[in-house]
Amino acid sequence: xxxxxxxxxxxxxxxxxxxxxxxxxxxxxxxxxxxxxxxxxxxxxxxxxxxxxxxxxxxxxxxxxxxxxxxxxxxxxxxxxxxxxxxxxxxxxxxxxxxxxxxxxxxxxxxxxxxxxxxxxxxxxxxxxxxxxxxxxxxxxxxxxxxxxxxxxxxxxxxxxxxxxxxxxxxxxxxxxxxxxxxxxxxxxxxxxxxxxxxxxxxxxxxxxxxxxxxxxxxxxxxxxxxx
Amino acid sequence: xxxxxxxxxxxxxxxxxxxxxxxxxxxxxxxxxxxxxxxxxxxxxxxxxxxxxxxxxxxxxxxxxxxxxxxxxxxxxxxxxxxxxxxxxxxxxxxxxxxxxxxxxxxxxxxxxxxxxxxxxxxxxxxxxxxxxxxxxxxxxxxxxxxxxxxxxxxxxxxxxxxxxxxxxxxxxxxxxxxxxxxxxxxxxxxxxxxxxxxxxxxxxxxxxxxxxxxxxxxxxxxxxxxxxxxxxxxxxxxxxxxxxxxxxxxxxxxxxxxxxxxxxxxxxxxxxxxxxxxxxxxxxxxxxxxxxxxxxxxxxxxx
Numbered sequence: 083x084x085x086x087x088x089x090x091x092x093x094x095x096x097x098x099x100x101x102x103x104x105x106x107x108x109x110x111x112x113x114x115x116x117x118x119x120x121x122x123x124x125x126x127x128x129x130x131x132x133x134x135x136x137x138x139x140x141x142x143x144x145x146x147x148x149x150x151x152x153x154x155x156x157x158x159x160x161x162x163x164x165x166x167x168x169x170x171x172x173x174x175x176x177x178x179x180x181x182x183x184x185x186x187x188x189x190x191x192x193x194x195x196x197x198x199x200x201x202x203x204x205x206x207x208x209x210x211x212x213x214x215x216x217x218x219x220x221x222x223x224x225x226x227x228x229x230x231x232x233x234x235x236x237x238x239x240x241x242x243x244x245x246x247x248x249x250x251x252x253x254x255x256x257x258x259x260x261x262x263x264x265x266x267x268x269x270x271x272x273x274x275x276x277x278x279x280x281x282x283x284x285x286x287x288x289x290x291x292x293x294x295x296x297x298x299x300x301x302x303x304x305x306x307x308x309x310x
Numbered sequence: 311x312x313x314x315x316x317x318x319x320x321x322x323x324x325x326x327x328x329x330x331x332x333x334x335x336x337x338x339x340x341x342x343x344x345x346x347x348x349x350x351x352x353x354x355x356x357x358x359x360x361x362x363x364x365x366x367x368x369x370x371x372x373x374x375x376x377x378x379x380x381x382x383x384x385x386x387x388x389x390x391x392x393x394x395x396x397x398x399x400x401x402x403x404x405x406x407x408x409x410x411x412x413x414x415x416x417x418x419x420x421x422x423x424x425x426x427x428x429x430x431x432x433x434x435x436x437x438x439x440x441x442x443x444x445x446x447x448x449x450x451x452x453x454x455x456x457x458x459x460x461x462x463x464x465x466x467x468x469x470x471x472x473x474x475x476x477x478x479x480x481x482x483x484x485x486x487x488x489x490x491x492x493x494x495x496x497x498x499x500x501x502x503x504x505x506x507x508x509x510x511x512x513x514x515x516x517x518x519x520x521x522x523x524x525x526x527x528x529x530x531x532x533x534x535x536x537x538x539x540x541x542x543x544x545x546x547x548x549x550x551x552x553x554x555x556x557x558x559x560x561x562x563x564x565x566x567x568x569x570x571x572x573x574x575x576x577x578x579x580x581x582x583x584x585x586x587x588x589x590x591x592x593x594x595x596x597x598x599x600x601x602x603x604x605x606x607x608x609x610x611x612x613x614x
Contacts, residue, residue, distance in 0.1 A: 154531075156525075157525070157528045157531075157533075158528070159528075160525070160526060160527065160528040161527075161528035165526050171519075171522075171523050173520055173523055173524075184524070184527060185528065187318065188530075188533055190314075193314065232527065236528075
């Protein structure tokens with residue numbers, strides 16, 4: 083599903099974000115990426131959805147050779163990858179429904195299918211009756227649900243979540259985690275960077291710890307392992 | 311791209327024009343100003359050209375005869391002129407024909423002017439139209455005809471008239487107008503493009519985050535670019551349609567107020583002779599300027 087071979091990333095300012103990462107994530111896995119701030123977690127995620135290109139090494143995501151991808155092809159890869167962020171990144175002028183529908187409009191899906199599919203996922207994330215609201219009229223947790231609905235609406239093979247609970251209170255965080263677990267259960271690979279000790283230690287999954295650009299720990303049903 | 315997607319882009323692009331309010335107004339105004347000046351120059355050149363053509367075809371000498379010159383005298387004069395080596399053709403236009411010609415030339419406007427002139431009160435003199443082989447010899451031939459007149463005791467020629475030099479001057483003027491026009495219009499066109507690209511740049515800056523999000527969910531560059539493209543073309547279209555409207559309305563007004571100038575033998579080229587191609591070209595130009603402006607400004611934002 084996701085495979086990295088000796089991946090290095092050095093930014094133009096000289097920062098060595100990743101130094102020789104090799105990892106394999108299988109279909110249907112749920113992986114936590116943990117580690118201190120600035121260790122390279124975000125870079126790791128960005129490489130997967132081709133926001134950044136590796137300086138060296140190979141990355142393949144669901145069959146695409148990400149490192150050698152032509153810029154023209156990027157959108158088509160992204161349609162196989164759902165992304166979720168700490169700050170939700172919804173389009174502010176569109177309603178919850180329209181935000182989710184947008185991901186399907188982009189791939190020019192027929193209107194009928196859009197309506198059916200969007201209703202379905204909004205139902206799944208529990209926002210069916212708030213479909214007509216603008217992001218500003220929704221709570222943080224609700225906005226993140228819309229973002230999740232958008233991420234899964236075109237059935238991606240993998241979801242990349244960069245601290246999806248970072249801006250949410252503990253209770254809402256748990257709701258979001260249950261949702262992600264449910265999506266994972268339905269067959270979507272999930273890679274989630276997090277600083278949330280409780281979640282990692284309670285909802286046990288594979289844990290990959292990154293420090294100073296290298297993987298220092300990779301254990302199934304692992305622990306968070308830090309005190310922050 | 312499906313038709314529905316195209317409609318979506320059309321809707322988005324149109325919305326953007328209104329969303330940007332004053333910036334759009336500024337861009338449209340700059341298009342109007344530059345295209346209007348271009349249009350004025352085109353109209354000027356068009357008319358000066360047609361006037362010059364007319365004048366060129368009129369490099370002939372009009373020999374007006376005094377009233378009461380009889381046919382025998384006239385024929386004698388005609389033969390004498392025809393025998394000059396520089397002359398190619400001599401035509402006699404009698405006063406009735408002259409009046410008819412003038413009526414025709416003036417068209418509707420002339421009806422009032424020439425009302426009441428009958429065969430008896432006809433003010434037009436009998437005229438010999440003399441054409442020369444080489445247009446540069448017009449002055450010389452005219453002099454010869456005047457000399458010829460002096461040889462007759464009855465002095466049958468009232469006046470000899472010709473239009474030497476006007477043609478050359480006209481062509482000079484045309485060329486100058488054209489050159490000045492090119493410089494002017496070029497500069498203004500650039501300004502219009504710059505303003506449009508700036509308007510769209512502002513839009514894009516304001517929507518940079520949104521564009522980033524769109525790209526994250528897998529929108530292609532084309533998908534993102536189309537609404538901006540439409541916005542630019544629409545600004546160009548609105549501006550150029552307004553320009554063509556102003557220009558043609560103004561020209562119509564001018565046509566009506568000038569009509570036919572008898573002394574200059576001048577009439578504006580009628581609008582219907584060139585209106586559609588010229589209007590079409592101006593609108594096309596406006597749309598192209600708009601498209602160019604939008605393409606330039608969005609290109610660098612789409613990398614990543």
